[in-house]
Every structure is written in C-alpha cells, then in structure tokens.
Amino acid sequence: SAVISQKPSRDICQRGTSLTIQCQVDSQVTMMFWYRQQPGQSLTLIATANQGSEATYESGFVIDKFPISRPNLTFSTLTVSNMSPEDSSIYLCSVGGEVGAEQFFGPGTRLTVL
C-alpha cells in the first residue's frame, strides 16, 4: 500500500484568504483524488487529478475555488481559495483505485475558517 502524507495537518485561517494543501506519495501513481469531509458528514469527491492533464471536477466544485496542481506522479496540491466558514472541513487526498484496487487515503488536513 502507498504511504501518503499531507501538509499541513491542520490550520486555522481567516475568511477571504487561501490555503494550499500538499499531498505527497511514496511511490508513483497515476490517479490522485481530493475529497472533502464536512463536519459530521461523509466524504465527497472534489476532483480527480491526473499527471499531465487538467483536473476533473465533480458537480458543485469549480477550478476557481479549488485549483489543483499535479506536477509529477508523486505530488499534488489543492488550494482552497477565498475561504469562508463553510469551507471548514477535513480535506483528504487519496491514490489508487485502478482496476478494482482500493484507494488509500492520506491522514487529512483539518481546516477551520473563522
């Protein structure tokens, strides 16, 4: 299984600012995913990030709000832009899932927006 790290592990931010979350994997992977887990809620997929192509966003998520970079096969970033308190969530990256394989998740970034 892949070992995934995320930075920062948690942050408290002021509304109107932006935060970039990093996701690092210990092996090369084709597909990376970004999920949001709002307080007391389940996980919702934000976007899929493949190296060398634009991220694919799910309904309700837009690139201007959640720009994603995927510069290589081991790294991705998610930026939460112009934050509001409604963006307070845990943000998780994951890898894997091809051909029936399971996805492995990072430890998450707990974001609080004041």
Added chain:
Amino acid sequence: AQSVAQPEDQVNVAEGNPLTVKCTYSVSGNPYLFWYVQYPNRGLQFLLKYITGDNLVKGSYGFEAEFNKSQTSFHLKKPSALVSDSALYFCAVRDPVDSSYKLIFGSGTRLLVRP
C-alpha cells in the same frame, strides 16, 4: 446514478458480542464495494473489498463482509467486537464501468463497543 445507504447512524454493541454494520447500494451492473474505518483525527483506513468471486470476503482486524446481490447489500460483520473497534465506518461503491474510478461513500455509521 450510483448511491450507497448506511441506514444506521450508530450501532452499539457489548464487547465480545457479534457486530453488524449495514450497507446497501444502488449501481448499474456489478459493483465494486469497499469498507473503510476512520478513527478520531485519523484518515480512512481500508478494511476490505468485494470485486468478484466468493461472496464472503475477509479483511483486516477480523472483519468480514458478505456480498448479497439479490438484496444489494454488503454488510460488515465481526464475530466478537472489541472496545478498540469503536470508530466511524464507511461503505463505498464504485461502478466498474466508470472510468473515473471515483468512490461514492455512504453517510457513515458510528460503532460504539462498550466494555
């Protein structure tokens, strides 16, 4: 559209008793099904999956799950619960024909195992 239902927000069991966490799904065709566990302030940990083959699948920490196609269910079970099993459990489904590989998660079930 794909969907997953976990009808119980919380399941309470006594240590040593068997536990069941329920999951039903809706997906066209044959689904890929997964169970994950989330401990406080931790990410999701993979427990087990059903892709094809034997309907009873065994996973980590003594958990198992049974795929029932006629009932479109994939309930998580353990013969003897431990206090340390207390956590949040998520069922997830993927449509094999969906090339995006994305997972659709259920709402989660909190398991409380009392000593």
